[in-house]
Amino acid sequence: MLYSTFYLGNTQMAVPIPCILEIGRSFNFHPVRGAPEVIDGLINLRGKVVTIVNLGLAFEESKIAPSDESRIFIFKNNSELKEVADSDLVTETAPDNIGIHVDRISDVIRVENEELQSVPANMVHPFYKHVVRRGESFIIILEPSKILNLHETPDLLS
Template identity: 30%
Template sequence: MHSEIDNKYVIFKLNKEYYGVPINQVISIERMQKFTRIPNGPHYVKGVINLRGEVIPIIDLRDKLNMEIKEVDNNSRIIIVSNEDIVAGLIVDSSSEVLEISRENVDKPPNTAENDYMEYIYGIGKSDEKLIILLDLSRILEY
């Protein structure tokens, strides 16, 4: 028994590509805000924010996926996600929409070794003319 929500993804952009995370793992989408740096954290953890009384680590998703770092701008967003009791914010270039992608439109990622971040991808979704890289949050949020 699968609910409708299983096929819905929050879509965002990184480096002109579309990425998606399951909507049931997204708590909120926030505008960029000041964060407090934390010493000795992994390089991709930019700091923490206080969001409605909860301290949340902020991950630069470009950095985590070994992409070129980009300055945040007015389009940048923090997508607050949750996976197995871990809550974190992902800095993305821009957030676009919620899409429904049926299971038959999700392919396994190609088995190429050239991408450093293949381990973080669980599938490639097809919607209209867009290809959407679906991220595995359990892998992204492990330290």
């Protein structure tokens, strides 16, 4: 399957391309007063309201600041995903359109299922699904379902 990769800080991460609706520049977010810190705000994506999550905090780094390089990965919602992708990916997303804020976008990579390795015990994180080796470095494959259903991870919301 094809994965789109991006950087959060210095870590390269990847998500399956079929889950992605589009990738955009960091817009002007409409802040939601009273919302938890991990939420940057809402944007108007051609008539759709998309909630933007800032994963910087989720990985215990600092918040990602909008810059020329920063991008937003907007994920398909369940019904959009159902229309195009394999049904097993549907569980990966949420009923709402959610976007994640990343530091910068990187290459598209093809990963065969055999290449997927489990996450080493010393770096287990609820959002990590697999790791993939590319040359000298590791790329972390994220579990979109966990990120997109953040409300099920209450500690992050406080």
